Amino acid sequence: MTAGYGGTTAITNVSLAIYPEDFTALLGPSGAGKTTLLRAIVGGADIYAGEVLYKGVSIKKRQPRTGYVPQLETIDWNFPVTVTEAVLMGRIRSARFLPWFSRSDRDGAFEIMSRLGIADLANRQIRALSGGQQHRVFLARALVSDPEVLLLDEPTAGVDVKTRDDILHLLDELNHQGIAIVMATHEINAVAAHLPWVVCVNRCIIAEGPPREVFTPEMLRRTYGAEMPVTEFGGITMVAETPHFYGQRRDGAPGSADSGANGNAHDRGHHHAHGHPAELAGRPPGQRT
Amino acid sequence: MSYIGHGLSHAVFGGAVVSYVMSINFYIGASLWGLLSALLVQFTTKRRSISADAAIGIVTTASFAVGIAIISHHKSFTRSFDAALFGSVLGVTSGDLVAILFVAVSVAAAVIAGYKYLLFTTFDPDAAGTFGVPVGWVDAFFALALAATVVVSMQVVGVTMLAAAIVIPPVIARQHTHSFGRVLALSTGIGAICGSAGVYASYYADISSGAAVVLVSSALFVFSMVYTSARSHLTGARARARREAQKAGEG
Numbered sequence: 332m333t334a335g336y337g338g339t340t341a342i343t344n345v346s347l348a349i350y351p352e353d354f355t356a357l358l359g360p361s362g363a364g365k366t367t368l369l370r371a372i373v374g375g376a377d378i379y380a381g382e383v384l385y386k387g388v389s390i391k392k393r394q395p396r397t398g399y400v401p402q403l404e405t406i407d408w409n410f411p412v413t414v415t416e417a418v419l420m421g422r423i424r425s426a427r428f429l430p431w432f433s434r435s436d437r438d439g440a441f442e443i444m445s446r447l448g449i450a451d452l453a454n455r456q457i458r459a460l461s462g463g464q465q466h467r468v469f470l471a472r473a474l475v476s477d478p479e480v481l482l483l484d485e486p487t488a489g490v491d492v493k494t495r496d497d498i499l500h501l502l503d504e505l506n507h508q509g510i511a512i513v514m515a516t517h518e519i520n521a522v523a524a525h526l527p528w529v530v531c532v533n534r535c536i537i538a539e540g541p542p543r544e545v546f547t548p549e550m551l552r553r554t555y556g557a558e559m560p561v562t563e564f565g566g567i568t569m570v571a572e573t574p575h576f577y578g579q580r581r582d583g584a585p586g587s588a589d590s591g592a593n594g595n596a597h598d599r600g601h602h603h604a605h606g607h608p609a610e611l612a613g614r615p616p617g618q619r620t
Numbered sequence: 621m622s623y624i625g626h627g628l629s630h631a632v633f634g635g636a637v638v639s640y641v642m643s644i645n646f647y648i649g650a651s652l653w654g655l656l657s658a659l660l661v662q663f664t665t666k667r668r669s670i671s672a673d674a675a676i677g678i679v680t681t682a683s684f685a686v687g688i689a690i691i692s693h694h695k696s697f698t699r700s701f702d703a704a705l706f707g708s709v710l711g712v713t714s715g716d717l718v719a720i721l722f723v724a725v726s727v728a729a730a731v732i733a734g735y736k737y738l739l740f741t742t743f744d745p746d747a748a749g750t751f752g753v754p755v756g757w758v759d760a761f762f763a764l765a766l767a768a769t770v771v772v773s774m775q776v777v778g779v780t781m782l783a784a785a786i787v788i789p790p791v792i793a794r795q796h797t798h799s800f801g802r803v804l805a806l807s808t809g810i811g812a813i814c815g816s817a818g819v820y821a822s823y824y825a826d827i828s829s830g831a832a833v834v835l836v837s838s839a840l841f842v843f844s845m846v847y848t849s850a851r852s853h854l855t856g857a858r859a860r861a862r863r864e865a866q867k868a869g870e871g
Contacts, residue, residue: 374750411794411803416739420751423752430734
């Protein structure tokens, strides 16, 4: 699939399969096309070549139940909307022709809010919440639509380490309840610690697989265009920060702060066969643990 | 996006003048012109490099300029557009009243029927589309409803005052509630009260009805702001006093 907005291509020749038990991270630098890929799956981007399939059928004919959580920086926090009103938006597909939400819609929203620990904030305006609570509101909005696939765009951006950990555990719990999860993120090490599958994106798919296999200096250089040292900690593959040595020359001498960013577009290989449609289907069992 | 009300009221003036020159029914011509202007704004903002406010400024001012250019070119222009610019309740005919009633009932019914869709599209248009909301149609309906409201209100309030009459009631309502549904209901009531009080005031004070409606709305806005500031100050002071009393009790 090739997709973008208003005639500008953001991702090219991407082929990605999402399976019912998946818990997948899309990693890549800013502007790599992670959001476009997520939005293309839910029909929110222009597709120029290829298509998105759901169980082998185009999503134009048969749509999966998807829940989409956008980047929170796109939200107008001054908008007069309470937590309940925001969460209920996720039930828009039910009772399409009724102007109001039914009792069962409200009960469903309350149940999800209770599950995510935000039921006592039901009448608060969305601005009057902490970062973690705001993330939970939009996660609740996606969950009340009873999704098979949950697509999240940077669900841990701008929150502290504890909240990030809580959110990732919550997503893991949802995944174990049978919801496929795909999230775009910049949190490489959190992905390594929590997620079983990672897809590196930079305009196309560079690599995919378990973090232990994908997080190699070579793959990270091809994805981010920079040297990123990889290390092991407690059996988990981690990507180390390049330290900044104050007072030393940035000329590449040993111990200097020069990270040697030297990746370029020519280095980027295409891991996938071109022209295949992105597909939501059933992964053969036993391929993922 | 409150600027869209301001912009569209000016844009519709161009449509009113063009309708008059081409001998087209004012309501049909001006409404179509307003709808096209609003759709043009939406189309322009789809190009990500142009912000909504900039698009509104360009499209609606150009539309207003069309009206001014036609009036200034035709030296023999016989019709006075003072009422359209500044509002005149004395010029309202029974036909105008029927049009106002028709638009008010139709828009109210449509807003109630499409409430869920309007709320989602206004709040988070990007996500609304992914949840199956026909964002393009909802935007087009909003443009049509706004254009029709502006057109039928022109004679009473005038295009130069209309923006304030549209924007001030929801801003007052917003100071008193965080719920979209309550803002909608409260602002409708505030708008009706300010409109009635303003028209009465214009009759007794012998001033333009548009200016009177806006002045009443503005006065209510100032009162509301002072009231909410005082309330917030008082709540803070009470909380501080409670904390101090608690500390003194613990000590």
